[in-house]
Amino acid sequence: MPRHLTYFAADVHLGLDVKDPAAREARFVSFLKGIPAEETEALYLLGDIWDFWYEYKDVVPKGYVRVFSALTALMDAGVKVYFFQGNHDVWTYRYFEELGMAKLKQPCVVSVGPLTLCLGHGDGLGPVKDGYKILRAIFHCRFLQVLFSSLHPRIAFAFGNGWSRHNRLARGKEYVFKGESEPLWQFCESFQAGRGKDRPVDAFIFGHYHCEVDTPLPSGARLLILKDWMDGSSALRLDGETSSFTWLR
Numbered sequence: 001m002p003r004h005l006t007y008f009a010a011d012v013h014l015g016l017d018v019k020d021p022a023a024r025e026a027r028f029v030s031f032l033k034g035i036p037a038e039e040t041e042a043l044y045l046l047g048d049i050w051d052f053w054y055e056y057k058d059v060v061p062k063g064y065v066r067v068f069s070a071l072t073a074l075m076d077a078g079v080k081v082y083f084f085q086g087n088h089d090v091w092t093y094r095y096f097e098e099l100g101m102a103k104l105k106q107p108c109v110v111s112v113g114p115l116t117l118c119l120g121h122g123d124g125l126g127p128v129k130d131g132y133k134i135l136r137a138i139f140h141c142r143f144l145q146v147l148f149s150s151l152h153p154r155i156a157f158a159f160g161n162g163w164s165r166h167n168r169l170a171r172g173k174e175y176v177f178k179g180e181s182e183p184l185w186q187f188c189e190s191f192q193a194g195r196g197k198d199r200p201v202d203a204f205i206f207g208h209y210h211c212e213v214d215t216p217l218p219s220g221a222r223l224l225i226l227k228d229w230m231d232g233s234s235a236l237r238l239d240g241e242t243s244s245f246t247w248l249r
Helices: 021-033 065-076 095-099 130-140 142-149 153-169 183-193
Strands: 005-009 040-045 080-084 102-104 108-112 115-119 203-206 213-216 222-225 235-239 244-248
Touching (some): 021 065, 065 095, 183 203, 183 222
Parallel strands (some): 115 203
Antiparallel strands (some): 005 235, 213 222, 235 244
16 A cells, blocks of 8 residues: 555643643554554654753653654654654754654755645744744754753753743743734745745645644645644644645644
8 A cells, every 4th residue: 555644743742741741642642553654654743742852962851652662663664754853852962863763954845745845843934033043042052052961960851841841831821823924924935935946835834833723825835833732632644645634633
């Protein structure tokens, strides 16, 4: 049977001690185990799968055995698993690649069947505020990452998990996507205009905003944003044979 399915997931925030983290992890594992490997070409993890991930040269966060087991089973069955670093799990260095996953950098253009897709986590794209640009530069600064690695893991993870939990709770009510005024919307339109002679993007797929969006863009592309997993499941399936998207909730 030809592999014609592609799956997308984002913002599971594994490890975040809000609501029911064990149930959230179980839902994600169930989703992974429910992917029909013999029909699936690829799974794209669009960032913030972990709420805080920091790996040392010889130390990685404990737990998540069932998650890694399910991902490994998919890869052993021939499914390609790709991941993007989000703003919460940016500190992935080698471990995921050692497991067999492939790291991609946003914005990444891929072809699935007849469709051209632009993928990423979604943070930092478009005309974002200077404060966030500085914060993102700090997170990605190799020198500061080396300094952070000098901390004992107990201290580093206490700090990282504490900051991450406060950051998520500070959001309050669910975010409402503002359409054309959003930096991501403006990025998509600018990116599409800059394609030149290249094939236009048919769909932009991101996470990060913690709200579900499925809307056409003026350029003719489709913008799809995956919701987080805080109150349920949120994933997307693309059938390459029919070029149709299906929301999995």
